Amino acid sequence: MSDAQAKVKVHVEKVNKSYGDNHVLRDISLDIAENEVVVMIGPSGSGKSTFLRMLNQLEMPDDGTIVVDGFNISDKSTDINKVRENIGMVFQSFNLFNNYSVLENIMLAPIETGKMDKAAAETKARQLLDTVGLSEKADVSVNSLSGGQKQRIAIARALAMEPDIMLFDEPTSALDPEMVGDVLEVMKNLAESGMTMIIVTHEMGFAKQVADRVVFFESGKIQESGAPKQVFDAPKNERLQEFLSKVMHA
Amino acid sequence: MKKILIFCIAFFAVLVTLVNIPNVSAAKPHYVITTDATYPPFDFQDKNNQYTGIDQEILKTIAKRQGFTYTLKPMSFNSATQSVSSGQADGVIAGMSITDERKEVFDFGTPYYRSGIGWAVKKGSDVKSLKDLKGKTVALKTGTSGADYALSVQKKYGFKVTYFNDSDTLYNDVINGNTQATFGDLPVIQYAVKNGTQLKVMNAKSPIEAGWYGFGVKKGDNAKLLTAFNKGFADIKADGTYDKIVAKYLGSSAATFTGNKKDNSSVLGILKSNDQAFLKGLWQTVLLTVLAIVLASIWGVFLGIMGISQVAGIRALSTTIIYIFRGLPLMVLAFFIYIGLPSVIGMKIPAFIAGLVTLILNEGAYTGAFVRGGFEAVEHGQMEAARSLGLPYGKSMRKVIMPQGLKIMIPSFVNQFIITLKDTSILSAIGILELTQTGTLIVSRNSQGFRVWAIVAAIYLIVITLLTWLSNWVEKRTRA
Numbered sequence: 001m002s003d004a005q006a007k008v009k010v011h012v013e014k015v016n017k018s019y020g021d022n023h024v025l026r027d028i029s030l031d032i033a034e035n036e037v038v039v040m041i042g043p044s045g046s047g048k049s050t051f052l053r054m055l056n057q058l059e060m061p062d063d064g065t066i067v068v069d070g071f072n073i074s075d076k077s078t079d080i081n082k083v084r085e086n087i088g089m090v091f092q093s094f095n096l097f098n099n100y101s102v103l104e105n106i107m108l109a110p111i112e113t114g115k116m117d118k119a120a121a122e123t124k125a126r127q128l129l130d131t132v133g134l135s136e137k138a139d140v141s142v143n144s145l146s147g148g149q150k151q152r153i154a155i156a157r158a159l160a161m162e163p164d165i166m167l168f169d170e171p172t173s174a175l176d177p178e179m180v181g182d183v184l185e186v187m188k189n190l191a192e193s194g195m196t197m198i199i200v201t202h203e204m205g206f207a208k209q210v211a212d213r214v215v216f217f218e219s220g221k222i223q224e225s226g227a228p229k230q231v232f233d234a235p236k237n238e239r240l241q242e243f244l245s246k247v248m249h250a
Numbered sequence: 251m252k253k254i255l256i257f258c259i260a261f262f263a264v265l266v267t268l269v270n271i272p273n274v275s276a277a278k279p280h281y282v283i284t285t286d287a288t289y290p291p292f293d294f295q296d297k298n299n300q301y302t303g304i305d306q307e308i309l310k311t312i313a314k315r316q317g318f319t320y321t322l323k324p325m326s327f328n329s330a331t332q333s334v335s336s337g338q339a340d341g342v343i344a345g346m347s348i349t350d351e352r353k354e355v356f357d358f359g360t361p362y363y364r365s366g367i368g369w370a371v372k373k374g375s376d377v378k379s380l381k382d383l384k385g386k387t388v389a390l391k392t393g394t395s396g397a398d399y400a401l402s403v404q405k406k407y408g409f410k411v412t413y414f415n416d417s418d419t420l421y422n423d424v425i426n427g428n429t430q431a432t433f434g435d436l437p438v439i440q441y442a443v444k445n446g447t448q449l450k451v452m453n454a455k456s457p458i459e460a461g462w463y464g465f466g467v468k469k470g471d472n473a474k475l476l477t478a479f480n481k482g483f484a485d486i487k488a489d490g491t492y493d494k495i496v497a498k499y500l501g502s503s504a505a506t507f508t509g510n511k512k513d514n515s516s517v518l519g520i521l522k523s524n525d526q527a528f529l530k531g532l533w534q535t536v537l538l539t540v541l542a543i544v545l546a547s548i549w550g551v552f553l554g555i556m557g558i559s560q561v562a563g564i565r566a567l568s569t570t571i572i573y574i575f576r577g578l579p580l581m582v583l584a585f586f587i588y589i590g591l592p593s594v595i596g597m598k599i600p601a602f603i604a605g606l607v608t609l610i611l612n613e614g615a616y617t618g619a620f621v622r623g624g625f626e627a628v629e630h631g632q633m634e635a636a637r638s639l640g641l642p643y644g645k646s647m648r649k650v651i652m653p654q655g656l657k658i659m660i661p662s663f664v665n666q667f668i669i670t671l672k673d674t675s676i677l678s679a680i681g682i683l684e685l686t687q688t689g690t691l692i693v694s695r696n697s698q699g700f701r702v703w704a705i706v707a708a709i710y711l712i713v714i715t716l717l718t719w720l721s722n723w724v725e726k727r728t729r730a
């Protein structure tokens with residue numbers, strides 16, 4: 001995807017963010033193209049989640065510019081709800097709505113934002129349940145699902161809004177190892193379908209397989225970025241080398 | 251604070267228009283008169299639960315002859331006088347002694363009854379004068395002027411004293427010979443004697459520390475009402491009606507007013523002879539509870555939503571309102587609204603409305619606190635997930651946070667409903683004739699404290715049980 005013609009979906013320029021004295025993001029700049037799959041890696045506390053959450057304004061940057069889908073979301077006057085409809089987000093802790101059934105979880109946003117009527121939303125929801133392999137769970141309560149099932153429902157819920165960007169914040173970190181495969185499978189299919197994806201993960205094998213580009217965060221900075229082969233097999237940055245030797249031998 | 255005040259005033263205005271205020275006929279002047287709900291033989295309820303007594307008959311007769319009408323508001327003696335001094339009511343007749351202190355606040359009509367302290371002994375006793383009390387024991391009721399007087403002459407006559415809280419027990423003690431005499435308000439003792447108590451009043455004609463009772467209006471206000479009262483009083487004094495009224499209460503037997511012994515000596519009898527009173531009291535309690543529960547819940551949820559607002563100023567406002575109204579004792583708030591506010595806003599507030607607003611503000615503050623807590627207890631990620639899907643804040647609240655939060659709060663709501671029901675009893679202090687006040691009135695008439703309060707307690711428990719069942723039923727349905 002180094003094609004210079006590719007349309008820029010996410011443009012981040014010189015973004016800073018601090019929590020009190022803690023300077024979490026330092027002058028970050030990054031462009032992500034349409035259909036690109038970017039995987040972000042880095043040690044705990046390096047600012048990966050903070051960066052990801054800024055892309056749909058769950059956090060506001062202190063300064064700098066963030067343009068998503070042509071909307072400047074670092075500007076407070078932008079109607080963020082409209083922009084968010086086009087950005088799906090998947091959380092480490094699933095965050096399924098406890099007060100609704102599986103099907104209702106998926107149907108809620110399309111109906112409430114006026115994107116679809118009830119019938120269309122239900123058709124869409126059932127089709128997505130099929131895609132993530134959980135058709136038989138349509139009417140159960142979300143609390144009866146396993147972690148892996150919950151995360152696949154969460155992905156379906158985000159996809160119901162037909163977004164053109166998907167954000168994943170450590171989607172498999174809270175899962176038992178035997179559940180991880182099912183979720184990664186769903187994500188791999190999604191990547192193959194051409195979705196623009198930004199994924200924070202510690203699954204290095206998965207990153208190698210699906211990433212167009214791997215970005216290494218450390219101390220609130222992008223220390224190195226490039227194709228998976230380059231980043232994993234010939235890391236230049238010393239801290240990246242250190243990080244990789246730790247995670248690979250873990 | 252200003253916002254709260256404006257809100258309160260607007261709230262009263264709405265409620266006042268919603269509630270019937272007695273129609274004032276254009277032809278006759280109409281007044282609101284307060285009285286002490288329990289001061290026999292001057293003011294008390296008869297066996298039909300009508301207010302009667304020397305004061306009430308005088309007032310009724312004068313009103314008829316002078317051509318004015320009035321709404322009677324029975325309450326505690328202190329509330330009755332304060333209502334008039336604060337302009338809530340036009341006049342007070344409540345066996346109120348005319349004192350220099352009260353003359354600062356009230357204009358009094360012609361003194362209508364000469365009262366003072368009396369003393370009494372067992373019928374057939376050897377004690378003929380105060381001197382004979384040397385070495386004997388005198389029974390006194392705590393906190394009465396009779397007790398004060400007895401203490402002041404105790405050394406002089408050389409008697410011992412013993413105290414009682416309840417008049418019936420005290421009289422029986424004298425009759426049984428454990429004690430030899432008692433001091434008290436002369437007309438009150440006389441009334442007891444006429445009601446069959448086997449005592450002899452020793453100074454019926456010459457009350458000690460005598461003083462006069464007077465009809466009072468707010469100083470400088472209502473000269474018209476005072477003139478009418480005085481004219482009417484001169485009239486009934488001249489034609490003997492006054493003497494007849496006094497004789498009627500101090501010269502006839504108890505059963506005439508309070509019902510016969512049989513009615514009062516069993517729980518069933520008391521229930522039967524007071525069924526209308528209990529029903530009315532229960533209805534007021536239920537009405538007050540239901541309205542307060544509904545309105546306080548709405549107000550409380552509103553406060554709770556304000557409490558988790560994204561705007562710091564709104565959060566602070568919610569915290570402040572909750573802090574103030576949770577901090578104020580319910581009775582202080584009731585007095586403030588009923589007696590304090592009217593003089594500031596220049597508008598009378600009916601007791602029921604004042605009581606209801608008191609409950610809404612107080613219970614609403616508690617509700618607001620646990621509603622805010624309930625919303626905060628919903629996982630933070632729920633809101634983030636809803637927002638990240640493009641739902642606006644309000645919709646995320648309504649569709650995701652509130653349903654989960656309210657579910658957490660259901661036990662707190664049920665608890666608050668029960669507290670609200672119990673708190674209505676405190677409003678008897680501003681004269682709302684609810685269940686507790688009804689009990690007070692009946693006891694003051696028949697002295698059957700144990701039986702009446704047992705009945706009242708049972709009624710409360712029944713209502714609380716029904717309320718709990720209803721809440722549980724609703725809870726089950728909302729969960730389905």
Ligand SMILES: Nc1ncnc2c1ncn2[C@@H]1O[C@H](COP(=O)(O)OP(=O)(O)OP(=O)(O)O)[C@@H](O)[C@H]1O
Nearest residue numbers: 019022024042043044045046047048049050051217
């Ligand atoms: N809301 C917040 N308030 C204060 N500090 C925060 C907040 N969110 C994050 N931080 C701090 O910002 C820094 C970066 O946090 P972030 O969650 O972005 O790291 P991360 O790279 O996602 O780490 P991990 O791999 O552990 O998820 C950390 O030091 C964290 O403590």
Ligand SMILES: [Mg+2]
Nearest residue numbers: 048049050169
């Ligand atoms: Mg993180």
